[in-house]
Amino acid sequence: MWINRQKKLRNAGVLGLNERNVSYISRYNKRENFPLVDNKLKTKKAAAAVNLPVPELLGVIESPAQLKRLPALLNDQQSFVIKPARGSGGKGILVVNRREGEHFFKPSGALLTHGAIRHYVSNILSGVYSLGGKPDVALIETLVIGDQLLGKYSHEGLPDIRIIVFKGFPVMAMLRCPTSDSDGKANLHQGAVGVGLDITRGTALKAVQNDEIISHHPDTGVKFSDLAIPDWPQLLKLAGHCHDFTALGYLGCDIVLDKDRGPLILEVNARPGLFIQIASGIGLRPRLQTIENLVQKDWHVDERIDYVLSHFSVNPSK
């Protein structure tokens, strides 16, 4: 029975974690390029340096001594996000979306004081959320206000789009929608919905929550089949650029759609997960191999997008 299952997965071109690690991450991602993407502050600066849009940085707290600058930094802000520079897998992100004087509120309505925020930042600095407990720095960013169009596919939080980029070619994409189960986070393990997207059009292929295929958002009740991401080629191009400025061969790039500024790069991941295959119902390997077998040349980002648009379309699902 196991042999059968294995054969089925292999025929469908599903990529396993071992193969991802051995054949793609360790082969195409040079160790020296990891620090850039493992540190969100560095990623943000590198992206901004080549004029790629990123959420606006309000300030950085680098040491406990700088904690006293916090009230001044937050003074004019009605809403903001605090995140650790080295948090892995979206760990340690604090969202404040409303403020009344000295009272700050999380999207869930929970109240925070200045003291609580200060303690939260000091926890980040001591490395609670970073890999191996290394000392870290805290980033304070403006809160991205999500695009209206995608808002209905999300509960409380902000949906983001994960695009797998191989050698600069966007090969697979999904939309991650927060639910009440996931507590407003776009974390698939906690019950956020993963919606596989047609890489050529930005339309939904299927939606999966907790390994179950669903058709409507569990909180908002909106049908996923009508979903279409606006400005899709623009997003693909942004993803393609991620390869150029990070020099990573195999990466996952997370993009959010801001109401006013359009697509913004949230972060780049050098070890993107494989859930995207479940959300799309497609295996990654055939596409990766197609790219591997392409003519070796200096592909311009527009050429790469054109290639993807013309080669990776999925037969329209029912």
Added chain:
Amino acid sequence: MSSRAQVYLLALVFISTGLGLTLYKNRALSFPLSPGSLTRVWEIEAKISFWANQQAITVDLALPQSQHDYQVIDETFASSGYGFDIRKNDEQRRAIWTRREAGGQQTLYYKLKITQQGTEALQIEPPNPSTAPDKLIWTPAQEATAATLIEQARALSADPNSFATQLLKLLKQHESIKGSHSLNDPRNRVSQANLALQLFKRAELASHIVRGISLVDRVHNQAATELIEVFDGRSWHIVDPVAASFGLPEAFFIWQRGGDSLLQLEGGRRSKIRFSLIANDLPAKNVALMHVQDPDSTLTDFNIYSLPVEKQAVFKLLLLVPIGALVVVLFRVLIGIRTSGTFMPVLIAMAFMQTTLLTGVGLLTALVIVGLWIRSYLSQLDLLMVSRIAAVLIVVVMLMAVFSVVSHKLGLEQMLNMTFFPMVILAWTIERLSITWEEDGAREVAVQGIGSLTVAIVAYLAMTNALVGHLTYNFPELLLAVLGIILLLGQYSGYRLNELFRFQSAVE
């Protein structure tokens, strides 16, 4: 050469070297591949340490002899800068180390190998009564107390044996009462056995001291155990002066019967003798050869056996660590079990080896659950992380102390070994699990916790397996083969077992 080819080549070299050497040792040196048909050989190392006074030094150590059920098959002495001689009189052999002048800390070693020879009863030939110790000088009050104890014991007993038992019990009772007139001089204390001998001498019961060691594998720095032999008119009987029970304890090697002291030192002070033990299961054939052959032959030359016993015991454990690592790699790469901390399960498995499995699992679960509970309270206190982890660490240590005391009172001795749990790593694990709880929910904590425990248990089972222990210790070159396998697994790009289920919905 591509990296993949290098890995295959290296793995091939490692595996074939490992297996080849193993095969050679098996064929040419007749090391058996299975632990069966082996003779247990105990290596006992006596470490004598003392502080030399910058003058002529004589160290005089009583040596054991082949006796009833144990046979001495080899002995070695290590003592750089010392003259050495063995003196024999009819009763005993004694090793004498001498040196004109030395100062500072000195260490001498005496190492012997013994093997069990059937289970004959203890040979009882009455040793010379003159080996009894001299009388200690007691105050009149102490003499009176002794006389009372002897009188009471005599009234409560029927023959020399029961007299000895009663006297030992009375002595123990007497000495345990604080403030009573102790028979022991507080400035120059002697052991319970010596005290008992003094009483026996005053009661004119022929008796002498018996010193020996309990044969327990992988024990360091054990002190000699003192027993007493009493003569009931026909034969000698061994009695434990503390437990007041007759009979030779299980697995007990007698070092010295009678005689005034185990170790005598002139020209130094603070002398101390400590024993380290290790059990080796050697092929019966080789043990037989060792009786006639020089011990430093091919068999022992390129072997862990040539290390000092203390280090051998450490290596016996260390050589099992790669097996634990292999289990971890297999579980993560082939099965895909998530654990909290990559090699934490190996450390836990090593702790289990000291506590036994069931107690270990129980203790660990209790420690982690209580630790998580306390951590959840600490997180409300807004502490800095380092302080918080240190606080959890202290709580873990205190919990261990409490568990130890409680279990000791309940008579669960193996729980006392819980100090082998890696405390700092435990505190970190608690911190990580608690963050995982906050960020990913209780389910993820359960998955990682159970995953870690499963891997630890399997690693424990592999590491305590008699065959595995035998192979890693007698054929350390097999580690090369393990290394080769791990290199190969590092290149494995097939599906993990859990992925066969996880990705099922992707293909349907």
